[in-house]
Amino acid sequence: MRKLIFALALLLPGMALAAGGNVHLDKANYDLSDKASLQRGAKLFMNYCLGCHGQQYQRYQRTFNDLGIPEDLAQENLQFTGEKISDYIERSMPAESAAQWFGAAPPDLTLVARVRGADWIYTYLRSFYVDESRPFGVNNTVFPEVGMPHVLQPLQGTPRMAEEEAMVDGEKVTRHAGIKTDGDGALSTEEYDQAVLDLVNYLEYTGEPFRLESESIGKWVLIFILVLFVFVFMLKKEFWRDVH
Numbered sequence: 001m002r003k004l005i006f007a008l009a010l011l012l013p014g015m016a017l018a019a020g021g022n023v024h025l026d027k028a029n030y031d032l033s034d035k036a037s038l039q040r041g042a043k044l045f046m047n048y049c050l051g052c053h054g055q056q057y058q059r060y061q062r063t064f065n066d067l068g069i070p071e072d073l074a075q076e077n078l079q080f081t082g083e084k085i086s087d088y089i090e091r092s093m094p095a096e097s098a099a100q101w102f103g104a105a106p107p108d109l110t111l112v113a114r115v116r117g118a119d120w121i122y123t124y125l126r127s128f129y130v131d132e133s134r135p136f137g138v139n140n141t142v143f144p145e146v147g148m149p150h151v152l153q154p155l156q157g158t159p160r161m162a163e164e165e166a167m168v169d170g171e172k173v174t175r176h177a178g179i180k181t182d183g184d185g186a187l188s189t190e191e192y193d194q195a196v197l198d199l200v201n202y203l204e205y206t207g208e209p210f211r212l213e214s215e216s217i218g219k220w221v222l223i224f225i226l227v228l229f230v231f232v233f234m235l236k237k238e239f240w241r242d243v244h
Contacts, residue, residue: 041202157185
């Protein structure tokens with residue numbers, strides 16, 4: 001009983017993080033079978049995330065082959081520091097420098113989708129807003145007091161917390177009314193949401209590269225078990241026929 005309680009105590013914080021606390025999480029309708037989306041997500045990760053965040057359990061070669069990206073094209077456009085095609089996807093920033101600049105080394109993102117959940121990541125990357133009191137000038141409604149810059153701001157534009165006036169208990173108050181951008185980003189709101197979804201799709205893939213294959217095999221295993229059950233049931237009836 002003590003071991004069970006101890007195991008639950010370890011699991012509950014992680015489950016709470018994955019659920020996102022009390023913050024509403026938007027649904028991330030990702031599709032692991034969409035190779036184009038996965039390729040766009042890989043491109044976004046390599047260009048905007050890899051400077052700080054690595055994927056130390058994922059190799060370039062495996063990624064490019066799974067996503068249908070020719071190795072010569074990938075090496076030319078998605079590998080920037082002379083790594084070998086067989087290398088793991090390591091961040092460009094030295095861990096010591098990262099810890100000095102950010103207070104702690106940015107986490108590895110190979111398994112982040114399995115830890116946090118796709119909905120959490122999708123909502124988090126769309127919830128930055130300008131906050132001049134923070135070291136990097138931004139905050140996040142999903143992860144308050146966030147310690148990283150909004151690296152996708154050139155795509156989204158400058159996000160600001162909108163406010164509106166409302167009557168509460170007969171008094172006029174000012175309250176938050178969501179996050180809106182000023183339109184100076186390279187993408188529209190819809191295009192940015194799709195770009196974030198592509199990135200989430202890619203992170204879901206790296207969290208479990210065999211997922212589609214496992215699901216496909218699993219269906220055939222269930223069919224085999226069902227057919228085997230029929231034969232076992234018939235064999236059982238044959239053995240017990242004289243007894244009854």
